[in-house]
Amino acid sequence: DSGVTQTPKHLITATGQRVTLRCSPRSGDLSVYWYQQSLDQGLQFLIQYYNGEERAKGNILERFSAQQFPDLHSELNLSSLELGDSALYFCASSVGQGGSYNEQFFGPGTRLTVL
């Protein structure tokens, strides 16, 4: 158990809908990262937050957004869902924001299926 929790574990929804994925980082970790794992694209970095502020952005679509709240939990919002958004979404947390070795601990993931 990494100490990172993600809810829900599974999510099934229809095209065009909007969903919210939730992540609670390990106690004491200030950074949260979101990754998407799909069969065709592999594991891709989406976005990072550090202590409530956006820190780095990867291949995140404009239909997706995220935020980190004062209690440090984070939410990833996916809207106007398409079939291709079906994937496993991982959250990871780390103590710092980078600059030196900064291990990321991964949650178990949320499996999103868009029908």
Next chain:
Amino acid sequence: GEDVEQSLFLSVREGDSSVINCTYTDSSSTYLYWYKQEPGAGLQLLTYIFSNMDMKQDQRLTVLLNKKDKHLSLRIADTQTGDSAIYFCAESSLGSGYALNFGKGTSLLVTP
């Protein structure tokens, strides 16, 4: 973005050594990692190496880094059936805020 490439599949017999290879293109990569993913599970960090190191050993795991060729390898000694999993190579650098840039993963099958 920068590429991280791995072979997709490796099969070894129990007790043999496994070597999983990875190449990357980002010359500013600072840290290089090996993660393990078992079926239905999240990602587990196995080991990492700083870019100014050539080798790192951790029990059955040996990581070799050739920075000139941008080649990273993971050797698992005395491979066991429990080592069957997908192994991901990843790199991070200042330019990406130290977010992880992953390869597509190598599926390791260990047969008795």
